[in-house]
Amino acid sequence: MNMNKRLDVFRKYMNENQVKHSLVWEPDNQYYLSGFRAISYSRPIVTLISEELIELIVPGLEEVHAGEKAKVDHLYVYYEQTDKGHLETSYRDHLTALLKKYPSGTKVGVELGVLPANVYLYLKEFGFELVDVGEKITHFRAIKDKNEIELLKIAGKLSDYAIEESLRYARVGISELEFDTNGDKYLLEIASRDYPEELIGYENWTCSGVKRSAMPHLYSSTRKFENGDPVVHSRQVWFNGYRAENERTFFVGKPSEKQKDLLKVAIEAQRVAMEMIRPGITAREVDIASYEVIKRAGYGEFVNHRVGHGLGLSEHEEPYLRFDNDLILEEGMVYTIEPGLYVPGLGGYRHSDTVILTKNGSFSITQYPREIEHLIF
Amino acid sequence: MNMNKRLDVFRKYMNENQVKHSLVWEPDNQYYLSGFRAISYSRPIVTLISEELIELIVPGLEEVHAGEKAKVDHLYVYYEQTDKGHLETSYRDHLTALLKKYPSGTKVGVELGVLPANVYLYLKEFGFELVDVGEKITHFRAIKDKNEIELLKIAGKLSDYAIEESLRYARVGISELEFDTNGDKYLLEIASRDYPEELIGYENWTCSGVKRSAMPHLYSSTRKFENGDPVVHSRQVWFNGYRAENERTFFVGKPSEKQKDLLKVAIEAQRVAMEMIRPGITAREVDIASYEVIKRAGYGEFVNHRVGHGLGLSEHEEPYLRFDNDLILEEGMVYTIEPGLYVPGLGGYRHSDTVILTKNGSFSITQYPREIEHLIF
Numbered sequence: 001m002n003m004n005k006r007l008d009v010f011r012k013y014m015n016e017n018q019v020k021h022s023l024v025w026e027p028d029n030q031y032y033l034s035g036f037r038a039i040s041y042s043r044p045i046v047t048l049i050s051e052e053l054i055e056l057i058v059p060g061l062e063e064v065h066a067g068e069k070a071k072v073d074h075l076y077v078y079y080e081q082t083d084k085g086h087l088e089t090s091y092r093d094h095l096t097a098l099l100k101k102y103p104s105g106t107k108v109g110v111e112l113g114v115l116p117a118n119v120y121l122y123l124k125e126f127g128f129e130l131v132d133v134g135e136k137i138t139h140f141r142a143i144k145d146k147n148e149i150e151l152l153k154i155a156g157k158l159s160d161y162a163i164e165e166s167l168r169y170a171r172v173g174i175s176e177l178e179f180d181t182n183g184d185k186y187l188l189e190i191a192s193r194d195y196p197e198e199l200i201g202y203e204n205w206t207c208s209g210v211k212r213s214a215m216p217h218l219y220s221s222t223r224k225f226e227n228g229d230p231v232v233h234s235r236q237v238w239f240n241g242y243r244a245e246n247e248r249t250f251f252v253g254k255p256s257e258k259q260k261d262l263l264k265v266a267i268e269a270q271r272v273a274m275e276m277i278r279p280g281i282t283a284r285e286v287d288i289a290s291y292e293v294i295k296r297a298g299y300g301e302f303v304n305h306r307v308g309h310g311l312g313l314s315e316h317e318e319p320y321l322r323f324d325n326d327l328i329l330e331e332g333m334v335y336t337i338e339p340g341l342y343v344p345g346l347g348g349y350r351h352s353d354t355v356i357l358t359k360n361g362s363f364s365i366t367q368y369p370r371e372i373e374h375l376i377f
Numbered sequence: 378m379n380m381n382k383r384l385d386v387f388r389k390y391m392n393e394n395q396v397k398h399s400l401v402w403e404p405d406n407q408y409y410l411s412g413f414r415a416i417s418y419s420r421p422i423v424t425l426i427s428e429e430l431i432e433l434i435v436p437g438l439e440e441v442h443a444g445e446k447a448k449v450d451h452l453y454v455y456y457e458q459t460d461k462g463h464l465e466t467s468y469r470d471h472l473t474a475l476l477k478k479y480p481s482g483t484k485v486g487v488e489l490g491v492l493p494a495n496v497y498l499y500l501k502e503f504g505f506e507l508v509d510v511g512e513k514i515t516h517f518r519a520i521k522d523k524n525e526i527e528l529l530k531i532a533g534k535l536s537d538y539a540i541e542e543s544l545r546y547a548r549v550g551i552s553e554l555e556f557d558t559n560g561d562k563y564l565l566e567i568a569s570r571d572y573p574e575e576l577i578g579y580e581n582w583t584c585s586g587v588k589r590s591a592m593p594h595l596y597s598s599t600r601k602f603e604n605g606d607p608v609v610h611s612r613q614v615w616f617n618g619y620r621a622e623n624e625r626t627f628f629v630g631k632p633s634e635k636q637k638d639l640l641k642v643a644i645e646a647q648r649v650a651m652e653m654i655r656p657g658i659t660a661r662e663v664d665i666a667s668y669e670v671i672k673r674a675g676y677g678e679f680v681n682h683r684v685g686h687g688l689g690l691s692e693h694e695e696p697y698l699r700f701d702n703d704l705i706l707e708e709g710m711v712y713t714i715e716p717g718l719y720v721p722g723l724g725g726y727r728h729s730d731t732v733i734l735t736k737n738g739s740f741s742i743t744q745y746p747r748e749i750e751h752l753i754f
Contacts, residue, residue, distance in 0.1 A: 038594060039582060039594045039595070039596065040594075041691070041692045041693035042686060042693035042694075042697065059682070060681035060682060061592075061593040061594055061681045061682040061719075062592075062594065063681065064591060064592050064719075064721075065592045065594070065595065079681070080681070080682055080683045080699055080700065081668065081677075081680060081681075081700060082700070083677070084677075084678065089701060110494065112493070112494045112495040112498070113493050113494075113495050114493055115493065115494045116489070116490050116491055116492065116493070116494070117487065117489045117490075117492045117493070117494055117496075117497035117507075118489040118490050118509075119494075120494035120497060121489070130494075132495075174569075175565070175569035175573075177565040177568065177569060177577060178562075178565055178566055178569050180565075181558070181561055181562045181565045182562070184558055184561065184562075185555075185558045185559070185561075185562050188552070188554040188555055188557075188558045188599075189555060191554065191599055192551075192552035192554060192555050192599040192601070195599055196552075196599055196600070196601070197598060197599060197600045198598060198599050199596050199597075199598050199599075200554060200598075200599060201596065205416060214441060215438075215439075215441050215442045216438040217415060217416045217417075217438055217439065217442070218416070218442065219416065219576050219578065220576075221574060221575060221576050221577075222565075222568055222569040222572055222573055222574060222575050222576075222577060223573070223574045224569070224573070291458065300458075300460070300461075301461065303458060304437035304438045304440065304456070304457070304458075305436070305437060305438040305457055306457045309419060314418070315418045316418035316419035317419075320419065322457055323457060323458060323459065324466060342438075342441075344441075
């Protein structure tokens with residue numbers, strides 16, 4: 001990753017807006033700018049960016065890890081023991097020391113959309129003028145560079161392998177979670193063979209049966225597939241942090257004509273969206289055009305979410321392909337296309353693919369077959 | 378779950394502190410009070426609690442799900458299409474309508490530690506006095522009831538099965554991620570057999586080799602086990618939301634005497650902590666006593682984290698067993714005991730078990746053998 005270029009772009013923005021200092025709190029934003037990501041729950045990690053320096057505050061258990069991975073000028077560590085001569089036992093000890101040199105009234109950048117209120121109030125006590133820089137980082141992150149796209153392509157390919165393997169186990173009597181785990185195991189075997197010493201992860205959500213599949217977002221459960229089930233299987237795979245999403249609706253046993261028709265409409269709505277996107281189109285146009293396909297088929301009332309969302313380091317990020325988002329789509333953006341229909345008594349119908357916007361159009365980095373004849377088990 | 382009792386306790390607290398209304402943002406807190414949990418990234422979900430009502434705001438794709446699971450008086454839904462006669466397209470539309478009836482100066486409870494700054498500022502515009510109720514909810518959640526303990530016990534048992542199965546694959550040439558996935562697959566098969574139609578999940582972090590294991594928290598990678606590796610394998614399994622943590626350090630091939638000694642000290646530090654805990658002891662006393670064991674053995678400098686943390690709905694929660702936490706431990710608290718030593722050139726050494734505090738002492742819900750003779754492969 002070219003962190004220097006990212007920092008240059010961010011600092012230019014800070015400079016143009018008279019922001020002297022930024023405090024970055026969101027883990028994916030920190031990773032984007034510093035190259036460091038930790039498994040973090042109750043111990044805050046903070047990245048600080050000024051015109052001259054990028055600095056990182058981490059807990060003691062991340063000291064070696066951050067020393068190795070973080071592309072920063074200074075590392076400040078807080079500890080959970082005090083008998084080794086260290087006095088800092090909280091990230092705030094370091095933060096106060098670092099920030100107190102800035103006079104009251106200094107313009108400080110924060111991510112207003114994620115910064116906890118108590119940290120906001122703490123920063124206010126310094127007399128700083130706090131302005132949002134989070135939206136701008138989101139915007140920078142939405143345009144992927146070549147290196148990021150390479151990682152995304154690997155994630156997409158791995159997700160195809162996983163779906164293919166899971167589908168080999170699609171049958172009456174297997175639970176949603178067992179269905180998922182067969183694909184996971186295979187994915188990790190392939191990845192261990194082909195990509196040594198890399199970081200890979202995944203998330204799955206499988207909603208089986210008429211009732212569960214009609215709810216778009218559910219955790220996979222131990223419910224077992226039954227004959228006649230429509231199943232919406234969702235999968236995200238990440239490779240060194242970058243995520244591809246891959247979702248297929250399939251049938252266990254023979255679907256009814258009506259169910260086949262619902263899936264066909266979802267597929268057509270996806271195709272229309274995928275084919276129309278090119279740089280210069282707005283996010284809203286894509287959402288509306290895809291929704292129109294479903295409405296014309298008479299199923300408009302069964303739609304309950306937008307047509308897609310951006311992804312990359314985060315599960316969801318800009319561009320959100322939503323009816324009221326006027327964002328103009330640009331080359332290098334990466335997003336899902338996943339129109340869905342959710343019909344009481346008949347189930348849910350949605351494929352999702354991860355698409356990269358290029359100069360002339362777009363291509364999908366997830367390639368598992370979409371046609372209904374490949375999706376009946 | 379007895380949501381009514383939880384709400385009664387929370388409302389009593391609100392009432393005693395003249396808090397008229399609370400806005401609960403943190404997903405685990407919402408689940409604790411409403412019984413509803415969604416997979417949620419970019420679409421906010423908000424729970425509102427007043428003396429009379431508990432209300433929930435969800436996006437359209439959660440309408441059916443929330444209608445089924447949430448124990449609330451009213452459900453408000455915002456949509457991503459406007460052509461069905463719905464006007465609300467953001468959670469704020471509902472929130473504004475619900476809050477504007479409260480006069481300026483009303484005391485409103487929020488979780489200052491997690492509420493995003495921009496939501497805090499939005500609420501300030503109503504003229505409300507915003508006070509923290511998050512810490513109190515954390516405190517309520519720290520004491521588990523009988524039902525929660527039953528779920529935790531199942532999670533603990535499942536984690537033992539998974540570790541046992543993964544360890545059957547501990548050998549030179551298997552990657553960290555492959556090692557993990559074998560246990561996951563078995564866990565989900567057992568769970569699907571024994572607990573139909575339930576929600577189960579897991580997280581693993583395996584750090585293998587002298588270098589990686591000396592960093593306490595890393596994502597599992599495709600690095601392959603080598604002869605002589607110490608490996609710190611961490612696992613959390615959740616059952617219907619409730620998490621048990623189970624970690625074992627093991628060796629691939631023969632450890633050196635020094636490495637054996639390091640693991641023995643970690644085991645002894647864990648044993649001392651587990652045996653001393655009873656209601657009335659403070660969190661700090663446990664951390665200090667365990668740390669003393671390691672210091673007496675001459676390894677104090679290799680400790681870089683506290684001895685444990687609470688868990689339940691969240692990966693980490695109160696009680697934090699840390700040198701400066703004066704919290705008095707009470708019956709029903711659940712926490713990990715996991716002293717660790719991280720030695721450059723020799724690796725990391727840490728077991729973690731999940732322990733429930735009872736009237737007379739404590740018991741571990743994770744039971745995989747801890748002794749070194751069971752942990753050489």
